Amino acid sequence: MTEYTYLHQSQPESESSLPDLELAWIGAWGTTETELPKLGRFGYNTILVQLPHPKSTGSLEIIDRDARKFPNVDPGYLTAEEDLETLRRGVVHGLEVGRKMIASGYDIKEELVPKEDEIDEFIRKVATGAYHLSSTCRMAPQEENGVVNQNLQVYGVKGLRIADASVFRKLVGVKPQATIVMIGEMCADIVLASLE
Numbered sequence: 001m002t003e004y005t006y007l008h009q010s011q012p013e014s015e016s017s018l019p020d021l022e023l024a025w026i027g028a029w030g031t032t033e034t035e036l037p038k039l040g041r042f043g044y045n046t047i048l049v050q051l052p053h054p055k056s057t058g059s060l061e062i063i064d065r066d067a068r069k070f071p072n073v074d075p076g077y078l079t080a081e082e083d084l085e086t087l088r089r090g091v092v093h094g095l096e097v098g099r100k101m102i103a104s105g106y107d108i109k110e111e112l113v114p115k116e117d118e119i120d121e122f123i124r125k126v127a128t129g130a131y132h133l134s135s136t137c138r139m140a141p142q143e144e145n146g147v148v149n150q151n152l153q154v155y156g157v158k159g160l161r162i163a164d165a166s167v168f169r170k171l172v173g174v175k176p177q178a179t180i181v182m183i184g185e186m187c188a189d190i191v192l193a194s195l196e
């Protein structure tokens with residue numbers, strides 16, 4: 001049996017050492033549903049290029065006192081030039097990975113991939129969010145626009161705690177589910193301790 005050793009060279013305490021790209025091998029994706037050619041007897045794989053720490057910021061505007069009215073949400077995707085540059089590097093790297101796989105004998109062929117000089121246009125056309133919404137009720141001091149304190153209690157409201165992705169100080173650079181479960185467990189511990 002082969003034994004593998006994983007070396008962790010990054011230092012989690014240093015922001016500059018965190019990865020700025022995530023490449024994921026996804027079955028049956030594509031760019032847009034309408035562009036997917038008929039599958040026939042073939043399957044699809046996509047190298048999904050993701051930004052764990054996007055720099056672009058958007059806005060959320062409450063437009064009515066009625067809580068049932070949807071707010072105006074502008075995610076502001078790609079408004080930071082740095083995000084486009086990072087994604088460009090990711091797409092180039094993803095194309096290299098795919099081509100190396102073809103060269104090494106995998107029975108795959110390119111479909112819906114951009115030409116070298118069309119990468120920016122491709123990114124602007126297909127880039128979208130990854131459903132990792134967070135940080136609308138950040139855990140931070142009130143004077144820094146925080147909404148909850150370290151015990152998940154909402155400032156200015158008695159008896160209300162928040163335990164979900166909205167309390168992240170900022171987007172976690174990984175899939176968020178495990179961190180969210182951890183927050184739920186932490187909330188349960190805090191409530192139980194308060195009853196003792």
Ligand SMILES: Cc1cc2nc3c(=O)[nH]c(=O)nc-3n(C[C@H](O)[C@H](O)[C@H](O)COP(=O)(O)OP(=O)(O)OC[C@H]3O[C@@H](n4cnc5c(N)ncnc54)[C@H](O)[C@@H]3O)c2cc1C
Nearest residue numbers: 130131132133134163164165166174175176177178179180
């Ligand atoms: C398609 C998709 C794929 C994803 N894949 C992954 C993945 O692979 N890995 C990963 O880690 N994360 C993934 N995520 C993200 C992850 O699912 C979310 O980050 C996570 O579920 C957020 O947890 P939450 O508790 O903050 O909110 P939610 O899970 O959205 O929970 C909010 C809950 O509040 C309830 N609710 C809303 N309004 C009210 C109300 N007025 N009164 C009472 N209840 C209300 C909702 O019904 C819901 O149950 C994915 C998300 C999507 C959409």
